[in-house]
Amino acid sequence: MPHQNLNTYICAGDHPDITEERKKATFNTDNFAATLWGTHEKLERRREIAKYVEEHPELHDPYPTEFMDRQESLENVTRKTLLWMEHAENAIDISKQEEGFYFGTLITGSQGHPLSIHLIMAIPALMNNADEEQLDEWLPKAINREFVATYSQTELGHGTNLSKLETTATYDPKTEEWILDTPTVTATKWWPGNLGKSANYTVVMAQLITHGKNYGAHPFFVQVRDEKTHQPLPGVILGDIGPKFGMNANDNGFMQFKKFRIPRRTMLMKNAQVLPDGTYKPPLHPKLGYSSMIFVRSAVVGLMSLYLGQAATIAIRYSVIRRQGEIMPNAGEVKILDYQTQQYRLIPQIARAAAFRFAGIFALEMYNTVIHEISKGNMDALADLHALASGLKAVATFQTALGIEQCRFACGGHGYSLASGLPQIYSVAVGGCTYEGENMVLLLQLARYLRKRAIEIKSGGPKEKPTELSEYLFKTSAKHSLIGTNVSSTNFEHVIESFEHVARRLTLFAHSKLEKLEQSGMEHEIAINQTAVPWRRASHAHTRVALTRIFAHAVQRTTDIAVKEVLQDLIKLYIYYEVGECAAELLEDGFADGHQIEFAKDQVLEVLEKLRPNAVSIVDSFDFNDRELNSVLGRRDGNVYENLLAWAKSSPLNKHDVMPFHHKYLGKMMEDAREQSKM
Ligand SMILES: CCCCCCCCCCCCCCCCCCCCCCC/C=C/C(=O)SCCNC(=O)CCNC(=O)[C@H](O)C(C)(C)COP(=O)(O)OP(=O)(O)OC[C@H]1O[C@@H](n2cnc3c(N)ncnc32)[C@H](O)[C@@H]1OP(=O)(O)O
Numbered sequence: 104m105p106h107q108n109l110n111t112y113i114c115a116g117d118h119p120d121i122t123e124e125r126k127k128a129t130f131n132t133d134n135f136a137a138t139l140w141g142t143h144e145k146l147e148r149r150r151e152i153a154k155y156v157e158e159h160p161e162l163h164d165p166y167p168t169e170f171m172d173r174q175e176s177l178e179n180v181t182r183k184t185l186l187w188m189e190h191a192e193n194a195i196d197i198s199k200q201e202e203g204f205y206f207g208t209l210i211t212g213s214q215g216h217p218l219s220i221h222l223i224m225a226i227p228a229l230m231n232n233a234d235e236e237q238l239d240e241w242l243p244k245a246i247n248r249e250f251v252a253t254y255s256q257t258e259l260g261h262g263t264n265l266s267k268l269e270t271t272a273t274y275d276p277k278t279e280e281w282i283l284d285t286p287t288v289t290a291t292k293w294w295p296g297n298l299g300k301s302a303n304y305t306v307v308m309a310q311l312i313t314h315g316k317n318y319g320a321h322p323f324f325v326q327v328r329d330e331k332t333h334q335p336l337p338g339v340i341l342g343d344i345g346p347k348f349g350m351n352a353n354d355n356g357f358m359q360f361k362k363f364r365i366p367r368r369t370m371l372m373k374n375a376q377v378l379p380d381g382t383y384k385p386p387l388h389p390k391l392g393y394s395s396m397i398f399v400r401s402a403v404v405g406l407m408s409l410y411l412g413q414a415a416t417i418a419i420r421y422s423v424i425r426r427q428g429e430i431m432p433n434a435g436e437v438k439i440l441d442y443q444t445q446q447y448r449l450i451p452q453i454a455r456a457a458a459f460r461f462a463g464i465f466a467l468e469m470y471n472t473v474i475h476e477i478s479k480g481n482m483d484a485l486a487d488l489h490a491l492a493s494g495l496k497a498v499a500t501f502q503t504a505l506g507i508e509q510c511r512f513a514c515g516g517h518g519y520s521l522a523s524g525l526p527q528i529y530s531v532a533v534g535g536c537t538y539e540g541e542n543m544v545l546l547l548q549l550a551r552y553l554r555k556r557a558i559e560i561k562s563g564g565p566k567e568k569p570t571e572l573s574e575y576l577f578k579t580s581a582k583h584s585l586i587g588t589n590v591s592s593t594n595f596e597h598v599i600e601s602f603e604h605v606a607r608r609l610t611l612f613a614h615s616k617l618e619k620l621e622q623s624g625m626e627h628e629i630a631i632n633q634t635a636v637p638w639r640r641a642s643h644a645h646t647r648v649a650l651t652r653i654f655a656h657a658v659q660r661t662t663d664i665a666v667k668e669v670l671q672d673l674i675k676l677y678i679y680y681e682v683g684e685c686a687a688e689l690l691e692d693g694f695a696d697g698h699q700i701e702f703a704k705d706q707v708l709e710v711l712e713k714l715r716p717n718a719v720s721i722v723d724s725f726d727f728n729d730r731e732l733n734s735v736l737g738r739r740d741g742n743v744y745e746n747l748l749a750w751a752k753s754s755p756l757n758k759h760d761v762m763p764f765h766h767k768y769l770g771k772m773m774e775d776a777r778e779q780s781k782m
């Protein structure tokens with residue numbers, strides 16, 4: 104039966120090949136988009152905001168940013184950031200964070216802007232670490248942008264290992280001041296976003312020393328540039344760290360302190376305090392000062408769905424415009440998306456983008472709940488949150504980076520051009536594997552949590568009621584995986600239970616390996632390092648369980664029947680693709696057999712075929728507009744080739760038919776060679 108076209112977006116100028124795709128949709132793209140973005144009202148607001156940006160040319164780039172050098176990029180994005188703020192009152196409801204984020208992204212693009220860290224880290228760090236009086240003083244000014252702040256933790260010599268940060272804050276009770284110092288080159292603060300040129304204040308993590316005792320890294324709120332001249336204050340050395348793999352519109356900076364004195368109350372005192380006489384009062388929980396990192400880790404999961412969704416949108420749209428080769432001889436060139444291999448490369452990325460979308464919402468909700476509990480003095484769920492946010496951040500950023508690269512490869516040569524937008528998305532997204540906690544290190548943090556659960560399992564059960572996402576660890580598995588039995592197209596419980604089995608088994612396996620090493624006389628810490636790879640596997644497996652459970656709940660909650668059907672196809676793809684990813688782990692203890700893995704692989708191919716006609720409409724439902732995608736290949740109208748040519752013509756190199764230096768070098772070389780050959 105032909106599908107009814109429910110898409111609202113077709114317009115006369117669209118490429119017929121993309122129009123043909125949209126006609127195949129089995130669902131209403133707006134209803135799907137509303138599921139992803141929350142409600143129809145929120146979706147409508149996105150479109151109003153996008154329209155506002157389109158109608159105000161001053162919010163646009165003067166020419167493609169890909170052709171700008173770093174200083175031009177910085178100036179252009181700084182100019183636009185100011186306009187973003189000026190226009191915000193007219194364009195958005197400023198009390199709604201998601202509207203502000205979207206409006207900002209449309210205007211500033213993906214490569215960073217001078218308020219990036221002020222908004223995403225400095226303000227949350229103040230909220231989590233400043234006491235009431237400090238909040239009253241600084242928060243309104245921060246929100247009002249009377250200063251621009253950043254977050255300075257990482258140093259040249261230490262990023263991961265916070266306990267070995269070298270910057271010191273030594274308390275002087277005589278003057279009631281802190282003396283900030285950078286005792287070595289490796290103590291130089293390195294990386295803080297926007298510190299290079301834009302920020303004049305920063306949260307600084309420094310070793311707190313009072314009465315001669317070091318109490319570890321604590322946060323301070325420090326002015327580093329003059330409010331009028333913007334010159335670094337005497338005793339502070341500042342600069343930009345230079346061009347990076349991506350995010351080059353962001354001025355990541357370096358900073359050194361030369362016995363720089365700041366008042367006692369610049370120490371953020373919500374959690375720990377130092378009294379005027381230098382007495383140290385510890386926080387209720389030693390890691391409360393790290394909460395803003397958990398916030399960003401939780402937020403990054405949603406951000407990854409955005410990047411992966413954008414890359415998939417570009418690659419899928421291009422794959423229905425690009426025709427290359429024939430499937431049936433002499434039947435004409437086919438759209439490259441008709442190749443099974445192309446579907447296998449691209450459509451799982453759509454499924455992962457959806458999974459990360461729902462996991463991102465879950466993580467931020469959990470963060471808000473836990474922070475609320477902490478504000479009432481209840482720290483119970485902090486460890487669960489830290490473990491989950493660590494696992495989700497690590498897996499989502501890693502798979503997003505790989506997924507974007509797949510999308511880029513799948514676009515052939517044009518994917519290598521910056522006109523595709525894909526290298527830019529990749530270069531920004533892959534930073535997520537490192538910033539806010541290097542991924543491997545975060546998986547090992549989750550492993551610490553799993554290790555405790557393993558000890559509880561071995562000693563008869565959980566000490567406290569386990570969370571929804573960890574209670575499976577305390578159950579016993581069926582003898583054999585039920586993958587492929589009890590087949591239903593909408594219930595994947597038996598597959599998720601198999602993932603649970605893998606995660607439980609790998610956790611207990613790593614634990615027993617650790618125990619054996621310890622029993623053989625190895626020191627605990629050495630034994631932990633000797634079992635780190637098995638623990639990493641357990642952490643990944645546990646995160647897989649969380650991602651599939653959260654995705655499954657989101658699908659269950661969906662009310663629109665046609666949208667639910669597509670989501671069921673996507674989760675089916677997601678889940679059976681994951682079976683392929685952990686096939687070895689399902690097979691190695693005989694829990695599943697080769698037939699079951701083969702079954703899962705067949706399911707993947709079957710559902711890819713089912714999803715193929717909906718592919719363009721699904722990515723349309725992500726509702727990214729052309730400004731946001733910044734990609735010639737991913738244009739909504741599909742008019743790729745003429746626009747690739749127009750983009751190339753706008754290259755500054757093409758202002759000259761002959762480069763001004765041509766005759767000095769290549770021209771001369773050829774001339775000389777010709778002369779010589781005449782001799
Ligand atoms: C497809 C549809 C489309 C939809 C799209 C939807 C779009 C939604 C979009 C949403 C977007 C939201 C907007 C987001 C915008 C984000 C923008 C991002 C931009 C980029 C910004 C980059 C900024 C980067 C900043 C930084 O990088 S700052 C520096 C960060 N540094 C780190 O993270 C350092 C890492 N190191 C550490 O965290 C720690 O030191 C350590 C955890 C590695 C180890 O710590 P330590 O040595 O102190 O501790 P131990 O290992 O000994 O452990 C001791 C115990 O403490 C526990 N612990 C550790 N950390 C924590 C913590 N944070 N909280 C709680 N507990 C913690 C350990 O678990 C140990 O406990 P145990 O002893 O009980 O086991």
Ligand SMILES: Cc1cc2nc3c(=O)[nH]c(=O)nc-3n(C[C@H](O)[C@H](O)[C@H](O)COP(=O)(O)OP(=O)(O)OC[C@H]3O[C@@H](n4cnc5c(N)ncnc54)[C@H](O)[C@@H]3O)c2cc1C
Nearest residue numbers: 254255256257261262263294295296534538539540541543
């Ligand atoms: C784009 C970007 C933006 C950033 N923005 C900021 C910012 O605004 N503010 C800020 O303060 N910082 C920022 N950073 C710094 C970032 O937080 C650190 O780079 C990150 O925490 C990793 O630390 P590192 O660079 O010291 O890596 P390292 O810790 O040196 O890691 C190197 C390798 O060692 C391994 N390793 C390290 N420790 C262990 C361990 N215990 N066990 C096993 N393996 C280990 C890692 O897995 C990795 O393979 C930013 C970084 C980037 C890339």
